Amino acid sequence: MRVIVHGGAGGIPEEPDTRQKVLDDAANAGAATSDPLDAVESALKVLESNDRFNAGYGGAIQSDGVVRTDAGIMRSDREAGAATSMAGIEHAISVARVVLEETPHVLIAGDHAVDLASDFGIETGVELRTEKTTARFTEENPPQGSPREHLQWLETRFGTGADQAGGSTATPHDKHAPDHDTVGAVAYDGTMFVAATSTGGRSFALAGRVGDVPQIGSGFYASPAGGASSTGAGEDIAKTTLTRRAVRHLERGMDAQTAADLAIEEFGELTGSSAGVIVLDDSGAGSAFNSDGMQTSVAQK
Numbered sequence: 001m002r003v004i005v006h007g008g009a010g011g012i013p014e015e016p017d018t019r020q021k022v023l024d025d026a027a028n029a030g031a032a033t034s035d036p037l038d039a040v041e042s043a044l045k046v047l048e049s050n051d052r053f054n055a056g057y058g059g060a061i062q063s064d065g066v067v068r069t070d071a072g073i074m075r076s077d078r079e080a081g082a083a084t085s086m087a088g089i090e091h092a093i094s095v096a097r098v099v100l101e102e103t104p105h106v107l108i109a110g111d112h113a114v115d116l117a118s119d120f121g122i123e124t125g126v127e128l129r130t131e132k133t134t135a136r137f138t139e140e141n142p143p144q145g146s147p148r149e150h151l152q153w154l155e156t157r158f159g160t161g162a163d164q165a166g167g168s169t170a171t172p173h174d175k176h177a178p179d180h181d182t183v184g185a186v187a188y189d190g191t192m193f194v195a196a197t198s199t200g201g202r203s204f205a206l207a208g209r210v211g212d213v214p215q216i217g218s219g220f221y222a223s224p225a226g227g228a229s230s231t232g233a234g235e236d237i238a239k240t241t242l243t244r245r246a247v248r249h250l251e252r253g254m255d256a257q258t259a260a261d262l263a264i265e266e267f268g269e270l271t272g273s274s275a276g277v278i279v280l281d282d283s284g285a286g287s288a289f290n291s292d293g294m295q296t297s298v299a300q301k
């Protein structure tokens with residue numbers, strides 16, 4: 001089993017070595033399995049439980065004070081599942097897998113996704129806010145009232161992707177904000193590729209906002225040529241279908257590194273925004289980003 005994981009594209013983390021160790025543990029956990037669905041799920045569960053990443057516990061808080069998680073998973077035979085806008089779900093990746101394996105659908109949202117999770121034995125009602133994320137949110141004098149009032153509040157707080165191009169800041173407000181610390185994994189067992197991504201979204205987003213992560217071809221994609229997982233400003237990733245773009249480059253004969261480089265180059269040209277992508281094909285792994293940093297880890301067993 002070969003696995004590549006990423007811990008989000010953004011600024012340089014405060015303790016890169018500690019964080020790298022968690023990513024290495026995640027990649028190793030994935031590589032120790034014998035099924036690529038298990039590989040990406042076990043890798044991402046390690047990262048969803050660690051508050052150094054914006055997924056599961058420690059995920060970004062939306063304008064109404066709630067963390068809502070999203071994830072997507074896809075196999076190279078084009079079976080896919082995603083789950084979005086879930087409150088109290090730490091392991092969004094496991095819910096996405098339930099959607100893939102147990103339903104005839106590709107995307108389930110909100111309270112219904114939480115009910116589905118509960119029915120399939122996935123823990124619900126988990127406290128996903130940490131002291132750090134709560135303090136950061138509270139400092140910003142959270143809005144009351146209607147969505148229009150929330151929109152006014154986030155006008156000066158929700159960073160545009162262009163604010164972050166070059167990765168200088170995670171948001172205009174907080175240099176060390178864990179804004180781009182979405183997690184992703186791609187696994188290959190010699191037969192099947194599986195790509196997956198999990199996130200708490202972006203900080204200071206409107207309640208109910210959904211980004212690229214649960215959208216096929218945006219946050220995740222797999223085909224017989226390989227798989228890809230992305231991270232960055234989700235609105236821009238969705239508008240340019242970043243992972244579909246990277247996998248299309250594999251289908252045209254590029255290797256994983258060239259496909260990743262070209263996809264990010266095109267993304268930057270089209271959007272002026274920042275993102276990263278990891279790519280796996282049958283001969284190796286590649287990754288590229290146009291932010292200040294994106295940590296990755298590759299493991300093979």
Ligand SMILES: NC(=O)C[C@H](N)C(=O)O
Nearest residue numbers: 180181182201211232234
């Ligand atoms: N942290 C991220 O990578 C954010 C994620 N792509 C989203 O927009 O929801």
